[in-house]
Amino acid sequence: MTSHSGYTLHHPQWLRRRVSTWWWLSRWRYFKFILREITSVFVAAAVVLLLLYVAALRRGPDALIAFQSWLSRPPILAASAVVFFFTLIHSITWFNLAPKAMKVRLGNIPVPPALIAAGHYFAWLVISLALAWIILTGG
Amino acid sequence: MRRTPIEPILWSLFSAGGMLSALFIPVLLFILVLAPALGWLPAPGYAQLTSLLSHPLARLFLIALCALALVHAAHRFRYTLYDGLQIKHLNELVNILCYGGALAGSVWAIFLLFTRVAEPRL
Structure with a gap:
């Protein structure tokens, strides 16, 4: 509106309606969106868990064993299971969205979205097996 | 949200962190934390883990993973608060806490x- 828009008798009615803070609870689709977005908190928690692990390792063999037995206490185990579950949701939703984020072409032929997602899942599998092997056997 | 020149950089860091954490974090959590705690796998020993981390590339990788995963989480959580809880008036505080937290975590990593303890352990 410019300053020359002139006089109106009544204030124009607002078209915007206040959206509830809990809008994402109203539909499963919305809830799934928030579930996907909230994985960020658990990714951060996972990093903290890994860094606590390294910190215990730095303090020596006894501290490492103490930390490992702390991890198997039921409340800590339950919490880390929740963190693990959400990091899995993060991985799955991330790989499912990958084809939308990257459009790959081989020559002139666009690579089908399912194949891009499958490539990510395959990489996930290979990396997981390789890392498990390295950690469990000591490389 | 106001567009700032740093935004594209943050989005690419978000992407990199999202990809690295999707590929690497579940298996690390499972092998190091969950499976040993449940008794499914033996807990990795001290000598084994220190020898793995004695390689500079392993440590560099772990730092990159932690730092990028934290930036990813900070960026995503900032937007979750913005969209979900609609706390736009606290935008600056949210930004400082999110990115500040990610920075603090990266420095910790x-x-x-990359610093040695008094005795040559790591």
């Missing part, structure tokens, strides 16, 4: 992995 660098400290843990």
